[in-house]
Amino acid sequence: MASTTASPAPAASRPGGARTKRRDRAARAARWPGTLIAGTVMLAVFAGVAVAAPAFGNPLHQNLITGLSPSGLPLGLSWAHPLGTDALGRSELARLAYGIRTSMVVAIVSNVTSIAVGAAVGLAAGFFRGPVEAVLMRITDVGLALPYTLAALVIAGLMTAGLTRVIVIITALFWAYPARLVYGEVLRLRHRGFVEAGEAMGASGVSIASRHLAPHIFPLLVTYSPLNAASAVVFEATLSYLGAGINPPTASLGNMISDGQSALSYAPHLLLVPAVAILLITMSFLLIGEGLKARNPDLRRVSWLGR
């Protein structure tokens, strides 16, 4: 950060000169930080795998003759089975591809649902004030005070296993934080000139909320959503690991890790393969989040200590 302070930029530079080019490059780097590019590329790869999952083989086919060692143990990495096989002789690569598909669907759908619910609650609470605000924010407090995993396990008992259950649980638990976030932002914006001007001109409440407040809240949500998606991927894996999300034989990175745990002492790749996949998916979302944050000029600061 210190390096940006010194050397005041020359007032004018020749058009088309090296300086302009360098500044163009700097401007592009500020719009597209390396973290953002890396995250987007990684995410695109995972999206591709998710879409093309069937191309990686059948995740349910148990190959009990060639898929297991003579003593009946899972196979390690080989050309026939690039990521080995699991305890039932199923191709780990095919299961991985389908597990990634599950994670991506959960990340996208529950990210949208939880943020939409949270934003609606926060906007309504911040905008209407009075009793609406009191009730909505106390409900949000309840949402924030819920012991996450325990509440998830209780809700899981109400539904049959599968994708819908995971998405419902994540939405039910993940809406409260964005609600809090949006609420705070609306309170901050409410007394800004443009909102008061709208009110003075007789604009309706809905019009102020949708045309003046929502556009300011949108960037906040865009910055928050990669983090939310990353948490959703992690939470899906956690739920499926605990048997409260997606159950076998359907592949999910979480239940694959659970399978891997029982083979921990003799086939560690069954734990490591899905673990690395979760790591990379979550990391791609976090990189995007970091990249979006790096684009925010408000966050640039320069140290007075010169280091």
Place this chain on the structure above:
Amino acid sequence: MARTLIRRIAFGVIAVLGVAVLAFLLEFVVPGDPARAIAPRAQSAAVLENIRIQLHLNRPLIIQFLDYFGELFRGNLGTSYVQRQSVTSLILPRLATTGYLALAGVIAEVIIGGTLGIASTLYARLRAAVAAVNLTLLALPQFVVGLVLLLIFGFRLHMAPVTGGAGLAEIVLPALTLGLVGAPWYAQIVADQLADSLASAYVRTAVAKGLPDRYILWRHVMRNVLSPAITMIGMDLGAYLSGVVTVEVVFGWPGIGLLAVDSLQNLDRPVVMGTVIVGAIAVVFFNLVADVLRMYIDPRTMQDPA
């Protein structure tokens, strides 16, 4: 200050009651018959009916609800269906066990995260490396870190026990898991706060006065890190005490989270309710304590934001 405090306490009590009501209702919609869970091999309907009468399960929902909350206000969480003893006596020792782990975990995250944060702010050369470490730790679920540690130190190096329990040797890996997963958050806060402080006018003044760097760092800069870190510690203690379910499951740590998972499987409603309520109380209480401490350390935060 007193008004803010009373407001906060009132909101906290409302939140805990809300959680209790929600948990009660959810528990009753969960399919499954506790009587059958208690006597799985009972053949006659009369036996099952007898159990239901004993547990007052035959009464209308609203009566059960009023009963439960009447007792709750007297501090009574009911009696376990399965273990036939009071829920409080089941939960308290488990809460203590989880408490040790929570404390060890928070200490681990503060040490690891604080080191990472300070290193990345003060030593520019380390910044990229620390960012990579942070990102990796942030991207890993708790149970994955736990299992990988178990695989390396338990199964491969035979340095740590793999059988579960709540002793001094058993606490190392779960605490390290919590520490590693929590560390990036602390690193982030510390780095953020340090950068903020280093760019502030009072540090400029201190530099202009000719104070030595070391003095400025310790007397002016580090103090500002304390207040957000304390908020974070409070949030974590609350969250961990409400059950570090996955870590407890992975390592077989007999805490409140493991109790909740077992009770959920046995349809032991009073115990599940008890753990959820105690968990919510922990979350709310520690957040409150953290807020009060922060107001004390940093009077600027005295005003209530919301």
